[in-house]
């Protein structure tokens with residue numbers, strides 16, 4: 001370019017759409033997502049962390065974005081928040097092995113705070129990044145066709161239910177929507193990392209609330 005700026009890359013369009021294949025199952029989507037440059041988040045992260053689990057799962061759990069451990073291991077919910085989630089699923093009577101787990105945003109966003117040495121500090125995605133990544137989540141929903149979608153926290157809630165979504169207001173109630181003539185149920189709850197962030201005295205109650213909301217999803221499956 002004459003002014004020395006690099007030519008616009010695909011990430012300037014802030015949409016994953018051009019990278020999403022028109023056909024194929026989860027494996028094809030995962031392969032394609034590995035090369036997504038639909039927004040700038042792919043630049044600093046190690047890899048795309050795509051959804052994982054049974055392609056025909058009855059339940060899909062949607063989180064925010066991969067964390068440090070997920071970015072290293074390439075799988076969603078394998079770090080501290082994932083361990084809380086596994087314990088909560090177990091307490092609610094939902095086998096994690098029977099759920100498809102994914103995130104609203106597929107790349108880890110972080111900053112490096114010199115005070116923390118090499119540690120990478122999680123940063124929440126912006127609405128724009130989340131909107132850019134939405135075509136992947138839409139494609140996962142189309143393939144998996146879950147009966148119940150569990151919405152974990154505000155980012156997932158805004159991605160699936162719109163920007164006016166508030167966890168505190170909408171958690172724990174069974175919602176329903178029609179997608180291509182198919183009824184899909186949704187239940188929102190707090191993000192499992194909110195349990196980890198809670199004060200020690202409040203942690204048990206926060207965990208209990210998460211379990212109670214997950215039980216709403218379990219009842220919807222029955």
Ligand code: URA
Pocket residue numbers: 063064065066067070075076077078079081082103193
């Ligand atoms: N938090 C999320 O929202 N997703 C993960 O996969 C891990 C932590």
Ligand code: SF4
Pocket residue numbers: 015016033036037038039040041042048105106107132133134136
């Ligand atoms: Fe693509 Fe989503 Fe990663 Fe952005 S965060 S590069 S849209 S996969």
